[in-house]
Amino acid sequence: MGDIVGFDFFEDQELQEHPRLRRILTTLVRPKPLFYGVLHWSDGSVLLELDRKVLQSIVDDDDFAGAVVAEPRTIICPDCQAQLRVLAVDTGQAIFSSTLAERLRKHELKAFCPICGAPLRLPIVEFLGPTLVP
Numbered sequence: 001m002g003d004i005v006g007f008d009f010f011e012d013q014e015l016q017e018h019p020r021l022r023r024i025l026t027t028l029v030r031p032k033p034l035f036y037g038v039l040h041w042s043d044g045s046v047l048l049e050l051d052r053k054v055l056q057s058i059v060d061d062d063d064f065a066g067a068v069v070a071e072p073r074t075i076i077c078p079d080c081q082a083q084l085r086v087l088a089v090d091t092g093q094a095i096f097s098s099t100l101a102e103r104l105r106k107h108e109l110k111a112f113c114p115i116c117g118a119p120l121r122l123p124i125v126e127f128l129g130p131t132l133v134p
């Protein structure tokens with residue numbers, strides 16, 4: 001897994017069964033390295049249904065209308081200094097870039113630190129690890 005940027009074995013296990021996301025690998029300019037990330041939905045899309053359509057090769061763009069691309073990151077709360085492991089929207093990602101503003105507007109983002117409640121400046125879709133908030 002040395003050629004995958006952002007991959008963490010235990011985190012990957014945690015995300016494997018997650019009801020609001022599916023894990024993806026993307027590339028930038030070259031075929032390597034691969035970048036670990038997720039497609040994330042907050043609109044209640046039933047992803048088991050999506051899985052089924054993927055297996056049957058009958059997915060289309062509509063199935064991804066509610067999705068944003070996010071990546072695991074560690075951030076520091078500007079207020080309480082807590083280290084937060086998060087999935088943050090990758091705003092530099094080419095996938096969905098033409099519709100990103102609209103997707104972000106519709107997406108339910110985690111705007112506040114789960115420890116102290118201070119506003120967070122990044123578009124965060126999930127908290128991970130020990131600070132996990134449902």
Ligand SMILES: [Zn+2]
Binds near residue numbers: 079082114117118
């Ligand atoms: Zn905080």
